[in-house]
Structures are given as structure tokens and as C-alpha cells.
Amino acid sequence: MGNGRPKVVIIGGGFGGLFCARRLGRLDVDVTLLDRAACHVFQPLLYQCATGTLSIGQISRSLREELAHHRNVTTLLGEAIRLDADARRVTARRPDETMFEIDYDYLVIAAGMRQSYFGKEEFAAWAPGMKTLDDALSIRRRVFAAFEIAETLPPGPERDEWLTFAVAGAGPTGVELAGQIRELATRALAKEFHSIEPEEARVLLFDGGDRVLKSFAPALTERATRELEKLGVEMHLGVHVSDVRRGGVTVSSKSGGPDKDYATRTVLWTAGVEAVPFARHAAEVLGAGTDRSGRIAVGADLSVAGHSTVFVIGDLAGRDGLPGVAENAMQGGLHVAACIKRDLDARNRKNFRYRDLGSAAYISRGHALLQAGPIKLTGIAGWLGWGFIHIAFLTGVRNRFSTVATWMASIARANRSDRTFILGGSGHPDEPYTWQSPVHQGREEPTETGRRDQNAG
Known part of the structure; x- marks a missing residue:
């Protein structure tokens, strides 16, 4: 300059x-x-974008727009x-x-x-994470397409695979995703299908710990566990996901014992960074x-x-x-x-001192956890506190008002206002008609014969 x-x-x-x-x-x-990406993303609400409650525009804002009034700040892509x-x-x-x-x-x-996939990067092809807007849109496509594909199938194992959702990691993001999928199935989608019953969708939550939301006080996690069970989330603790493939996952117990396979077409990964x-x-x-x-x-x-x-x-x-x-x-x-x-100013620097202002996690409509020092809230009180904190830190006044309005509408009518997902509408080879993510488009798992040939080689 x-x-x-x-x-x-x-x-x-x-x-x-x-x-x-x-x-x-x-x-x-x-x-x-x-x-x-040249935009600021409010990551704590990515899961609400992924499950159709909020739009991309409500949880992100252009950095150039956000910093436009700071004349000494240049934003570059x-x-x-x-x-x-x-x-x-x-x-x-x-x-x-x-x-x-x-x-x-x-x-x-x-x-x-x-x-992080802990050195098994091939898992990313079948189990998207939850860190970016692209991840949120990929998960939205997978979740909503799973119900749509199940609607076209007769009753049986193949339909059951599409109506089974596996979430790896029971931290805040994993718990929020699992709860939202069950809430989506039992409320927003409950009466919209003819061949399937969305309420029968299974949500499997896997984690290596002995309880969900380990960063919260035990009393709060107990309440969260009861609420997740009430929603219908099936929790499997003390295990880790040892394999992810097109048609399912393999889970290994940390205490020993045989591995267990679960047939599912939708795997979501929140287990590490x-x-x-x-x-x-x-x-x-x-x-x-x-x-x-x-x-x-x-x-x-x-x-x-x-x-x-x-x-x-x-x-x-x-x-x-x-x-x-x-x-x-x-x-x-x-x-x-x-x-x-x-x-x-030629003055000495001060040391950084982190001040823990608390943590919050959404469980279901009307129920969230809030932990701030000695204050520990659950249920409606925790839910209201959770909402206040998230609104306070959203960028842009317009986003705040829009998000509040959307939340109020979803509470009143149980709907999801932003369920649009794209499966490749142009018919162009570079935009295939698929529920898969770009990371593995065109990559099919080898057939059983192909596997034997590879092993022989």
C-alpha cells in the first residue's frame, strides 16, 4: 500500500x-x-442448515460486506x-x-x-464432515434424498438401509445432528410420504466415550441422554467406527469383542478435527x-x-x-x-487469558443444555439461553431477525423452510444425477469379484 x-x-x-x-x-x-471462501460462516448452526431449518444466507455473510466500513481492511479470496x-x-x-x-x-x-478421519481418509467419500457450507449442503442432500429414495423402494432390507442414519461422534455437533434428524423424521416429514413412515427412521449415534457431550457436567449429559432416548436416537457408547463403506459401517468395541456391522446409506462424521x-x-x-x-x-x-x-x-x-x-x-x-x-504504542504486551463464558448444545425443540460457571440449565430455560447466545453472535442484523423469524415459524408449524437440495439438474456429465458428494463421484466400490481379483494381485 x-x-x-x-x-x-x-x-x-x-x-x-x-x-x-x-x-x-x-x-x-x-x-x-x-x-x-470470502465469507464468515457461523459454524455452530451448520447442522441447522444441513437439516433444512436455516438457509446458507442466514448463517453466513460476505467478509467484504461485513468489513466494508473499515477502510484499512482489504479482503482477498x-x-x-x-x-x-x-x-x-x-x-x-x-x-x-x-x-x-x-x-x-x-x-x-x-x-x-x-x-479428521484419523488416518483413514477414504472414509470421507461416504461420511461427510461438518465444518463448511459445502459439508452442510452435502449432508442436506444425503439426508433428504435418503427419504426420497426409500419412498421408491418396496419394504425390505434395501429400504431399511436408506432409512438408517449413522452419526460418528457424540460431541455437540454429533448430538445436534442426531437429534435434528429424528426431529425431522417425526415432525416435518411425518405426513408427507405415502409408501414409507418417516417416523420409523433409525438414527444411530456412535462414540468412544462412556457418555455423550463429555465437555458438559455429568448431570447435564444425563438429561441430554434421556431426551435423546425420548427422541428415538439409538446410542452406542464405548465403540469406534472402524470402517465406512457405501452400504454401511463397522463398529469395534473398545473393550474387546466381535465387530458389528450396521447397514446404512447415510453416514455423518463429527468424530475429530x-x-x-x-x-x-x-x-x-x-x-x-x-x-x-x-x-x-x-x-x-x-x-x-x-x-x-x-x-x-x-x-x-x-x-x-x-x-x-x-x-x-x-x-x-x-x-x-x-x-x-x-x-x-511501544508498550509491553499482556498475556492471553481465556475466559470461559460457558457452553451450549441443542438437543431438540424446547430442550438444550447451557453451562456457564455455576449456572447449569436444561429444558426450556436452557433452550432460551442457547437461542439468545447464538443470536447474539450471528453476523448482521438482518441475519439475526431472519433467523429468529424462521425459528418461530418452525416451532409453530413444525416445518423446515429451506429443504432445497440439488442432485445435478443439467444432465451434463460434469454434474451427474447423484446423491453422492463430488469427492467420490465416479468412484464405485469394486464388486465382490473385483475385490477377490485385487486381493489376488
């Missing part, structure tokens, strides 16, 4: 990157916010792929595969995490330590050791067991902006 002001580059437009950019918008610095720490330069890739470079004086890595590729590359370039998930070790002020002008915030910050929640990212973004301001 040629004006001599410090250049701050922020990688990622999630909660951490957005809050940092907003605060830096008040300082005498030039800010560049680089994001793969691209994916960070390479870091030159000596030259203080980031190389990014445009969607057309061409490259461009951005120089920085300060670098804020807020790239977030992606879904790992650092995005750029974060792992940056850690190597910076000589920073990482944990098993790829979180980058940072100092007390969230900067990387030996690189005082490089910060890591949000899910990627590996320090003192910082939780992978939105509030940590928001506070981290504000803290880094404060550190940069203190540098400009």
Missing part, C-alpha cells in the same frame, strides 16, 4: 480472524484478510499454501490455480481446523511444536516462539488446553489486535 504503515495479514475469516480484523480496523495499520518466514511473505492460490503473494509485518494464523495443511506447513517453517492434531505451540501472548510477529489463534492455538470453541477464537482475535496496538 506504500504508506509506511505496518502490514497485518490474517489467514482465515472465522471467528478469530473476523474479530481481529474488526478491532484492527480502528488502528493505523493496513490489514489483509485472506480466506478460502484465496487459499494460503506457502509461508516464507524470512521474507515475511505468504503465497496464496486463487480458485483458478494461479498464485499471488502478500507481504506482512504481522501474521495472524486463524485458519481453523478441518475434519485436525489442522489444515497450511497450518502444518507453517509450523514446520517456523520451527514450532505441534500436538497430535496439528495445533501449533504458542507463547503466553499467542505468538510463536522465535517469531514475535506471528500469532496463532482459535482452534489452532496449542496452549494450556485452550478449547476449540468460538469464544476462544473471538477472545484470541481481540487479544492479538491489542498486542499489535501495544507494539505500536
Whole structure:
């Protein structure tokens, strides 16, 4: 920009990157916010988009629009792929595969995490995660198409496969997804089909722990378990999903015993997270330590050791067991902006101190968990608290009003206002008519004969 002001580059437009950019918008610095999608996504409500309650526009907003009034903030579309720490330069890739470079004086890595399949990446073909808008739309297509396909089949095992839904991981996202699918089947879709009874849809929830929602107090998880059972969610704890394929999953008990197969055509994965590729590359370039998930070790002020002008915030910050929640990212973004301001004012930086403002999880209509210090709420009170928190942090006044109106309509009429899904309507070979995700379109599992041939080879 040629004006001599410090250049701050922020990688990622999630909660951490957005809050940092907003605060830096008040300082005498030039800010560049680089994001793969050029929009901020309210990830805690992705599952409501996936199950047809909310639209994409209600849980996301253009970063360019959000930051338009900050004249010193530039938003760029691209994916960070390479870091030159000596030259203080980031190389990014445009969607057309061409490259461009951005120089920085300060670098804020807020790239977030992606879904982890624990080394079994082939699972992704049949079990989409829940981290992006694309994931939410893929899950919406799978869930609603499953009911539609079942409607065309006669009673029997094949129809049952389409009416069985498996969710791996019983953290907040997994529990919310499982509850929403059962609620969808028993309320919104209950009277819309002629050949099938949507209420008979099975939802299987698998987790390696001894209870759901392990981050919440035991008393709250007990209430959540009872509510899930009331909804009809079948919980299988102390197990892990050891195989995922086109027609089902295999589950292994952590205490031993034989594996068990479940026939299902819809598998959803929420079981783990790992650092995005750029974060792992940056850690190597910076000589920073990482944990098993790829979180980058940072100092007390969230900067990387030996690189005082490089910060890591949000899910990627590996320090003192910082939780992978939105509030940590928001506070981290504000803290880094404060550190940069203190540098400009020639004052010492303060250490980052995370303040746990509580956690919330949606279970079903009229029932949610809210835990904030000594305050522990369930039922209607928890549900109202959950709604208030989520509305408060949605970006854009229009999104807040629209979301509240949609929630009120869904409560009154049990409908889902945004159930549209696309199966490839043009007939073009590049847009096949399928419920599958692009990651595995055109990839069919080998036949039994093919498997024997592969094994023989």
C-alpha cells in the first residue's frame, strides 16, 4: 500500500480472524484478510442448515460486506499454501490455480481446523464432515434424498438401509445432528410420504466415550441422554467406527469383542478435527511444536516462539488446553489486535487469558443444555439461553431477525423452510444425477469379484 504503515495479514475469516480484523480496523495499520471462501460462516448452526431449518444466507455473510466500513481492511479470496518466514511473505492460490503473494509485518494464523478421519481418509467419500457450507449442503442432500429414495423402494432390507442414519461422534455437533434428524423424521416429514413412515427412521449415534457431550457436567449429559432416548436416537457408547463403506459401517468395541456391522446409506462424521495443511506447513517453517492434531505451540501472548510477529489463534492455538470453541477464537482475535496496538504504542504486551463464558448444545425443540460457571440449565430455560447466545453472535442484523423469524415459524408449524437440495439438474456429465458428494463421484466400490481379483494381485 506504500504508506509506511505496518502490514497485518490474517489467514482465515472465522471467528478469530473476523474479530481481529474488526478491532484492527480502528488502528493505523493496513490489514489483509485472506480466506478460502470470502465469507464468515457461523459454524455452530451448520447442522441447522444441513437439516433444512436455516438457509446458507442466514448463517453466513460476505467478509467484504461485513468489513466494508473499515477502510484499512482489504479482503482477498484465496487459499494460503506457502509461508516464507524470512521474507515475511505468504503465497496464496486463487480458485483458478494461479498464485499471488502478500507481504506482512504481522501474521495472524486463524485458519481453523478441518475434519479428521484419523488416518483413514477414504472414509470421507461416504461420511461427510461438518465444518463448511459445502459439508452442510452435502449432508442436506444425503439426508433428504435418503427419504426420497426409500419412498421408491418396496419394504425390505434395501429400504431399511436408506432409512438408517449413522452419526460418528457424540460431541455437540454429533448430538445436534442426531437429534435434528429424528426431529425431522417425526415432525416435518411425518405426513408427507405415502409408501414409507418417516417416523420409523433409525438414527444411530456412535462414540468412544462412556457418555455423550463429555465437555458438559455429568448431570447435564444425563438429561441430554434421556431426551435423546425420548427422541428415538439409538446410542452406542464405548465403540469406534472402524470402517465406512457405501452400504454401511463397522463398529469395534473398545473393550474387546466381535465387530458389528450396521447397514446404512447415510453416514455423518463429527468424530475429530485436525489442522489444515497450511497450518502444518507453517509450523514446520517456523520451527514450532505441534500436538497430535496439528495445533501449533504458542507463547503466553499467542505468538510463536522465535517469531514475535506471528500469532496463532482459535482452534489452532496449542496452549494450556485452550478449547476449540468460538469464544476462544473471538477472545484470541481481540487479544492479538491489542498486542499489535501495544507494539505500536511501544508498550509491553499482556498475556492471553481465556475466559470461559460457558457452553451450549441443542438437543431438540424446547430442550438444550447451557453451562456457564455455576449456572447449569436444561429444558426450556436452557433452550432460551442457547437461542439468545447464538443470536447474539450471528453476523448482521438482518441475519439475526431472519433467523429468529424462521425459528418461530418452525416451532409453530413444525416445518423446515429451506429443504432445497440439488442432485445435478443439467444432465451434463460434469454434474451427474447423484446423491453422492463430488469427492467420490465416479468412484464405485469394486464388486465382490473385483475385490477377490485385487486381493489376488
